Amino acid sequence: MRIAVFTKNRTNPAYAAARLGADRTAARFGATTTHYVPEAPDSAPEQIALIKRAIAEKPDAAVFVPCHETEVNDAILGFDAASIPLLNIIVPTTAGRRVTFVGSDDRALAKNIARYLFGKIAGPGTIIIVEGAPASATSHLRLRGFQDALAEHKEITVRCSLQGEYQRATARDVFLAAKDQWPGADAVLCANDAMALGVLDALAQARSGFRPLIVGVNAIPEAVAAIALGKMLATANFDAMAMSEIATEAAFRHLRGERVPAEIILPVQVIDAANCAAWNAPFEARPSPDWDSIVHG
DSSP: OEEEEEOSOSSSHHHHHHHHHHHHHHHHTTOEEEEEOOSSTTOHHHHHHHHHHHHHHOOSEEEEOOSSSSTTHHHHHHHHHTTOOEEEESSOOSSSOOSEEEEOOHHHHHHHHHHHHHHHHOSSEEEEEEEOOTTOHHHHHHHHHHHHHHHHOTTEEEEEEEEOTTOHHHHHHHHHHTGGGOTTOOEEEESSHHHHHHHHHHHHHHTOOOOOEEEOSSOOHHHHHHHHTTSOOBEEOOOHHHHHHHHHHHHHHHHTTOOOOSEEEOOOOEEOTTTGGGTOSOGGGSOOOOHIIIIIO
């Protein structure tokens, strides 16, 4: 049995974790995976070509995250036409049939991490926001979550909002380019951990003495290590590896005739210095999620 796994890029550690999750779950079920990843990060045209190639190779099922909310829709319909079950993760598809969607509530998790940050500022404060990729549904929802929290905390003002594209190097460069906006800012609210690490890279490169509170989303190992060292304040465990593992297991359960929920939303937790020890490990050393506790718990 073979599972086709589609992720958006090779530059975001969260997608590397998703590929690892699919691999280790497939191995547990005695199956194999084939990975389809665009060479250019988040390239919809490349993903369309990869979908066509995968369909021609006839996998038993596909675990899939779209590169764009709508631009790959016509290609997605090819899975239906080929009777290949589609298990959707992270970003909801907007076309075709799917067995299930496995993800988190992006708006809620963004609101929670922003609330946490504002609580640590503890009074009037100024922040810089680093947004994700404009074409990404998760970026839109996380920005709305940040705005929800800001609406509750009128004492917090936004100095500027930067486009980090969910990429570490991009976030580093745009944050350095906005250096004139740094003075007086208390914190940096990032839509993912890769960008939070890019902000840390920019601060190290600038050697300015500017040390804002920094939060992200994803709980990738390098971010958790930065929290343990006191370089980052917190992150939220938007767990792409667990999403991929649950979706891959759902594929096997579906193929053997079991009923699978149409939507599986993973719980979210804020990770800071008080609890980061449990997360401070490489992806390979983190435990797999338990199906029954996630789906029926």
